[in-house]
Amino acid sequence: MRTAEKSSALSHATSRLRYMKILTICTLLVAFNVTANGMNILTLTADEQQITLSKKVPYPNGISHDKHGALYVGSVVNGNIVKISSSGEQTIFHSDSDEIFSGTSLRYDPLTDILWVASPNFFGISNAQKSTALKNNRISAIQLSSRQLIKQWLIPDGGFGNDIALDTAGGVYVTDSTKDRVYHLKSVTSEFTHFLNSKLFTAGRIGPAGIAVLPNSDLIIGLYSEGTLVRATIDKEGDKPAFSQLNLQRRLENPDGLYPLPNGRLLVLEVAPISGNGRLSIIDLLARPPYPVTTIVNDLASPLNLTLRNNELFITESRIRHLLLPDDKSPEPDMFFIKRVNLQALL
Template identity: 45%
Template sequence: MNYTELPSDFAYPNGITTGPDGTLYVGSVTSGNILSIAPDGAIATAFEETDEVFAGTSVRFDPLTDLLWVASPDFLGEEVDGEIIRRPHRVAAIDLSSNSVVWSSAMPDEGFANDIALDGEGGVYITDSVRDRILYLSEPGAPFEIVAADPLMTPGDLGPAGIAVAPNGDLIIGLYSDGALLRVSLGTDETPAQVTPINLPRPLENPDGLVFTPEGRLLVLEGAAESGDGKLLAVDLSSPEPHTVDVLLDGIDSPLNLTLTVDSVAITEGQIRHLIVDDPSLTPPETFRVLTFPLSESEADDS
């Protein structure tokens, strides 16, 4: 296990992705600044916050387009006269070579952009955690499409969070408050998407970031807002039901998102419990970090 301590002015890391040269890009719950962590450990600011990008709960680098997709919700908002005011939650695409936003948009219907998954063809799927649906963009500037909205997505206070594309093209999503994983088999113009629960031995405590290994195992971050015992899980969806869930790592403080590198998985340790749990013993952390956990050579690959 390796740890990369982040600069003192960068707080609450969340979105994370891997560039083509192995550089990690890290977004924040509360800032639009995006850090780069080079393979040699050098840290720099790859992108500075703008009015269009003020958070980075998900960042996904698409090697097909060389664009960095960013989910930018105003999670905490600002208190004004005793009322919490939030900016419209947004999605953006950034060209890191020119350090510019090439496209951005507010989420439709005042939705909350939580996580992003690449479709492998230049487009993205986006979880909307308050409208309880999955949106799709075929490219920057394309109209938002609703590809899945189902009663199974609505049982908790905060709905679809993490998202990953399975090897067969299905979408796997985690319901943050409910603790369930769902499989979304995409529909066509004539048929709606099919949403089915994934049978697990137990409910997960706030499932968040998701990613598939090349071998097909699903890695899941268990955020554990109440217990504080965040975990990295591996779910074998090919195993008999209820599917096997292995704990690869525990004791993580609010793990939020993750990305695969050549031989490991990099995890953002958000340390956000004091922001979301009513517990006066929880205090703001002084430092933040990214965890790097080695995977077996047969499982690791770029993401």
């Protein structure tokens, strides 16, 4: 993209970027002390490990991993998806195209060999007349083994497909942050159904963002602007889910990426664009309400998405504040990384 075109695209996209994510990634190991009363951070070790990403994947966002341990990272500004092998080698798994033009959420399902990709169109596509047009936000299904695009779905009513969670049965849930909905795709042969739509969602603000499916099949949805979490419980008869807002010890600062642990705890990324103190926090959902919110890592630069590979958590940092805050003087980042946190003591 030429400099002039990039400036125009950035200007055009700033308001849309307020709704969402871009990101940067960097890696470091965290040591914990787990006691009967909870968790305490001991130290961030001096042994930092950084994965510097290919320049073909600027502003990385979505992140997932396959059953062989390879990471997949998508970009908010193009459709390139980089594959990082367990040995650290980087190759372009999918190249930018008219069909997949960004990758803000990636989820690999080993049951179906499908890599699910969310492609919201922040920056617009420049046409021959030099004008910028927005493409319809969409969800794509790529068969990992063949790299073939199987199918695409447009987000209904011009909504904003934000995050994706696997439903454990071959389908996915998708949050829509502007239409305040959660959609369900039962399989690659299905179409979107309006799965959730509640007054607990925040119409007119940035609503449902991160989403996670708990081991008991309950859904946890993060409300970005409200700083709260909502639980949706699905009964065995398949009736409409019952909603409840989680009673937390403190309000979250713009929750986004969520990840459920098998021991009843929930990992939450707090983007915190106003304070600038992005955090990785953990919530014990088996405790008595109000549920304790324990910060594990501070000072993350607008963390947005995450994936857990064995005992290691990989977090994407966006450093997006210079686009969100008019008075922010931070320089535009020119390198992007992945942050890794060792969670062995918490699992």
